[in-house]
Amino acid sequence: MCFTMSGYAQTGQPRKIPKHTDQMMGFYQKPDPKNVKHPDLTEYFSPVSSSVMKPDDNGFIRRWLLLEPFKKPNRSNVVFVDSYLKANLSQSSYPEVWGYQPSDGQKVKIRTNKGKETLRWHAFDSKLFNVKLFRFASGLNKNKYGVVFWGYTVINAPEEMHDVRLAAGSNGASCWWLNNSEVLMLSGDRRMVMDDGMSHRITLKKGKNTLRFAVINGPGMSDICVRFLNDNGEPVKNLIITTK
Amino acid sequence: MKKIYITILLSAFVLNMKAQVGTPFIHDPSTIAYCDGKYYVFGTGEGGLISEDGWHWHGGAVRPGGGVAPDVMKIGDRYLVVYSVGGGGLAGGHASNVMTIWNKTLDPGSPDFKYSDPVKVANSDYDEDCDAIDPSLLMAPDGRLWLSYGTYFGFIRLVELDPKTGKRMEGNKPVNIAIDCEATDLIYRNGWYYLLGTHGTCCDGPNSTYNIVVGRSRQVTGPYLDNVGRDMLKGGGKMVLSARKNKIGPGHFGRFVEEEGVEKMSCHYEADFQQGGYSVLGILPLLWKNDWPVAGKQFQEGTYEIASERRGYSLELAVDFVRMEAGFRFWRKIDENTIKPIDNQRLDEVESSWPKGKISVRTSDYMDRPNQRWTITAVNDSVGTLGAPYYKIQIAGTQRTLTATADKELTTEASFSGKAEQLWQIDQLTDGTYRIMPKAVPGTRERLVLYSAGDSTPTLAPFDMKSDNSKWEFLEKE
Numbered sequence: 001m002c003f004t005m006s007g008y009a010q011t012g013q014p015r016k017i018p019k020h021t022d023q024m025m026g027f028y029q030k031p032d033p034k035n036v037k038h039p040d041l042t043e044y045f046s047p048v049s050s051s052v053m054k055p056d057d058n059g060f061i062r063r064w065l066l067l068e069p070f071k072k073p074n075r076s077n078v079v080f081v082d083s084y085l086k087a088n089l090s091q092s093s094y095p096e097v098w099g100y101q102p103s104d105g106q107k108v109k110i111r112t113n114k115g116k117e118t119l120r121w122h123a124f125d126s127k128l129f130n131v132k133l134f135r136f137a138s139g140l141n142k143n144k145y146g147v148v149f150w151g152y153t154v155i156n157a158p159e160e161m162h163d164v165r166l167a168a169g170s171n172g173a174s175c176w177w178l179n180n181s182e183v184l185m186l187s188g189d190r191r192m193v194m195d196d197g198m199s200h201r202i203t204l205k206k207g208k209n210t211l212r213f214a215v216i217n218g219p220g221m222s223d224i225c226v227r228f229l230n231d232n233g234e235p236v237k238n239l240i241i242t243t244k
Numbered sequence: 245m246k247k248i249y250i251t252i253l254l255s256a257f258v259l260n261m262k263a264q265v266g267t268p269f270i271h272d273p274s275t276i277a278y279c280d281g282k283y284y285v286f287g288t289g290e291g292g293l294i295s296e297d298g299w300h301w302h303g304g305a306v307r308p309g310g311g312v313a314p315d316v317m318k319i320g321d322r323y324l325v326v327y328s329v330g331g332g333g334l335a336g337g338h339a340s341n342v343m344t345i346w347n348k349t350l351d352p353g354s355p356d357f358k359y360s361d362p363v364k365v366a367n368s369d370y371d372e373d374c375d376a377i378d379p380s381l382l383m384a385p386d387g388r389l390w391l392s393y394g395t396y397f398g399f400i401r402l403v404e405l406d407p408k409t410g411k412r413m414e415g416n417k418p419v420n421i422a423i424d425c426e427a428t429d430l431i432y433r434n435g436w437y438y439l440l441g442t443h444g445t446c447c448d449g450p451n452s453t454y455n456i457v458v459g460r461s462r463q464v465t466g467p468y469l470d471n472v473g474r475d476m477l478k479g480g481g482k483m484v485l486s487a488r489k490n491k492i493g494p495g496h497f498g499r500f501v502e503e504e505g506v507e508k509m510s511c512h513y514e515a516d517f518q519q520g521g522y523s524v525l526g527i528l529p530l531l532w533k534n535d536w537p538v539a540g541k542q543f544q545e546g547t548y549e550i551a552s553e554r555r556g557y558s559l560e561l562a563v564d565f566v567r568m569e570a571g572f573r574f575w576r577k578i579d580e581n582t583i584k585p586i587d588n589q590r591l592d593e594v595e596s597s598w599p600k601g602k603i604s605v606r607t608s609d610y611m612d613r614p615n616q617r618w619t620i621t622a623v624n625d626s627v628g629t630l631g632a633p634y635y636k637i638q639i640a641g642t643q644r645t646l647t648a649t650a651d652k653e654l655t656t657e658a659s660f661s662g663k664a665e666q667l668w669q670i671d672q673l674t675d676g677t678y679r680i681m682p683k684a685v686p687g688t689r690e691r692l693v694l695y696s697a698g699d700s701t702p703t704l705a706p707f708d709m710k711s712d713n714s715k716w717e718f719l720e721k722e
Binding site: 038076129130138169188189191192193194195196219220221225 | 370371372373396397398424425443444445448474475478479480481
């Protein structure tokens with residue numbers, strides 16, 4: 001179980017109790033924050049190298065520009081219904097993310113619940129098939145819970161590719177745009193599952209294709225995985241992934 | 245496996261069956277354990293539940309140490325209990341210890357009831373990619389003892405314990421076996437290791453989206469793949485159980501093998517609407533389809549045809565076949581203007597011709613006649629069986645009741661008296677068919693079941709999972 005929500009019924013007694021009780025805590029002692037060592041960002045990401053980046057052996061895309069997360073707290077992840085995502089993760093809700101080619105180190109001002117926040121884009125290669133957004137945030141000492149992440153990458157196709165699908169999984173809810181058109185939405189309290197959701201059949205044009213995502217999560221460990229599959233369900237690997 | 249149809253034939257006795265009765269309120273239940281004639285299940289927070297019959301549950305089980313989501317397993321003549329303390333996002337952190345303790349008995353009233361001192365067998369730090377809660381035990385067929393633990397925060401991990409001491413095997417290193425699930429349970433069957441996990445939202449009552457998924461592996465260390473080949477380390481998992489009618493958010497799978505062919509799975513439902521939306525213990529038949537576990541169905545009251553798996557003949561009162569008035573019909577010279585529906589034979593047209601006392605039963609081809617329709621009703625004021633009440637089986641529209649006899653045969657009596665030979669245990673078997681068993685047979689302590697001695701001859705005999713003679717279906721008819 002994960003104690004992110006309200007209390008629960010005790011055994012044999014239909015009543016609710018506060019979530020942090022001695023019964024559950026036992027002899028656990030909360031550590032002194034000064035002594036807590038967080039995993040280092042370099043365990044999960046490396047700076048974008050000069051080498052050509054293709055999808056990995058399973059087709060997962062690992063080179064990304066990631067925007068530092070900003071707070072958007074919700075009590076529960078089950079609020080991330082379709083209409084909520086359309087209203088809160090749309091192009092119009094964050095125009096600061098759209099309409100330009102982001103670059104490593106670029107700063108943008110985003111209107112958030114706390115007013116205007118200055119956030120920075122970071123270019124990284126993920127060391128894992130799944131892009132651990134949670135560790136991106138914790139590694140930069142940013143908020144990890146109740147946040148929105150934005151990501152951007154460029155898919156360079158050697159030729160026009162028809163009838164491919166974007167296959168993505170995310171923790172938590174997410175929206176995906178290819179060449180500025182929404183192609184996939186994963187609503188609800190999501191776990192990151194490989195090939196969880198698929199876009200309709202889409203076309204990758206020859207040359208540059210921009211891919212964006214937004215992930216919103218409350219409690220929990222945010223991450224995404226994404227790849228393109230051909231009409232036979234096989235991963236598309238003859239792509240070059242860049243941040244420019 | 246045959247596709248099983250379970251649908252009500254005539255009248256719908258829509259019963260919003262509770263998951264369990266009594267006070268079965270629990271969260272994060274352990275596997276059910278059986279000790280000295282009683283069933284025990286432990287949960288998060290404090291103690292656990294006890295049941296004498298497996299259907300009526302109440303508080304009273306005792307487990308020290310607090311913490312969350314324990315598991316229990318009998319090893320030799322002792323019980324090993326495992327639980328976690330800390331983690332789970334409590335106080336914002338994921339530092340947790342997994343502890344084991346032993347006891348000779350689970351009965352708090354026994355003079356032998358005494359837990360050993362807890363031993364730490366696994367742990368997670370405040371912010372590593374693992375949260376060492378929700379532990380679960382597996383005794384592999386080679387006698388090695390394994391422990392899985394973890395939650396959504398990072399990896400599900402596997403370590404090996406010493407089955408003699410309950411301690412961690414010296415030098416053993418954790419193995420990552422899954423991500424993005426919690427409340428795992430490992431089981432073994434037919435050459436496969438299975439990793440059950442819970443996906444979805446916990447702890448939000450009727451809004452909880454908890455559901456139980458599974459992957460399997462030939463090695464205990466994985467990889468655990470789902471039915472389309474996805475590794476659980478990439479989020480894979482095949483559904484075992486999601487919400488059922490008025491019971492939402494199943495999680496924390498546990499397996500209980502009663503005997504070959506008769507298995508149950510336990511879980512909690514985050515919300516049982518019949519019980520105030522509180523979290524309760526759930527027990528369902530556990531089926532196996534192509535070597536995948538599938539949650540069976542809690543038997544629903546209603547009126548059914550009871551068909552033998554042996555031939556497909558149906559249980560019926562051994563009374564005269566009564567011809568319907570509509571006689572021979574030929575397809576030639578049909579005046580379409582004269583075609584009208586005809587009524588099926590009614591009970592009141594034939595019942596008066598039946599003997600008043602005991603009437604035997606037989607099996608025959610189904611004709612949708614009154615002597616072939618059986619109404620099955622839960623006997624709620626009696627004790628139950630593991631996960632279900634006893635049922636009475638009566639000819640629809642009458643009180644005529646299927647009854648086991650002292651000569652190990654079957655009859656029907658004109659009324660229901662509540663005696664043991666009129667109470668029937670209905671178990672959905674691992675292949676989806678059903679076992680029908682009287683609570684007791686007069687004059688013997690043998691456990692006998694409804695059995696096809698011949699195509700047309702039902703009797704009582706010992707259960708044999710390998711024989712279709714022991715199996716029955718409750719069939720939907722068009």
